[in-house]
Amino acid sequence: MKKKQKKETPCLTCGRPSPETICLACRNRIQGEAIDKKQEVERKGRTDKGRV
Ligand SMILES: [Zn+2]
Numbered sequence: 001m002k003k004k005q006k007k008e009t010p011c012l013t014c015g016r017p018s019p020e021t022i023c024l025a026c027r028n029r030i031q032g033e034a035i036d037k038k039q040e041v042e043r044k045g046r047t048d049k050g051r052v
Contacts, residue, residue: 008017013026022030 008019009021010016011018011021011023011026014020016023018024020027020031
């Protein structure tokens with residue numbers, strides 16, 4: 001018999017079994033990286049505007 005629990009699928013990023021598509025740890029990391037990239041883009045945009 002199978003358990004009626006939520007199916008755990010491997011996290012897309014680290015491959016660990018997780019109830020979510022991406023586990024919380026990886027999600028936090030991805031969000032952090034996204035913020036870093038955003039800040040980088042914003043910084044570049046500012047530099048470009050400032051130079052022109
Ligand atoms: Zn993960």
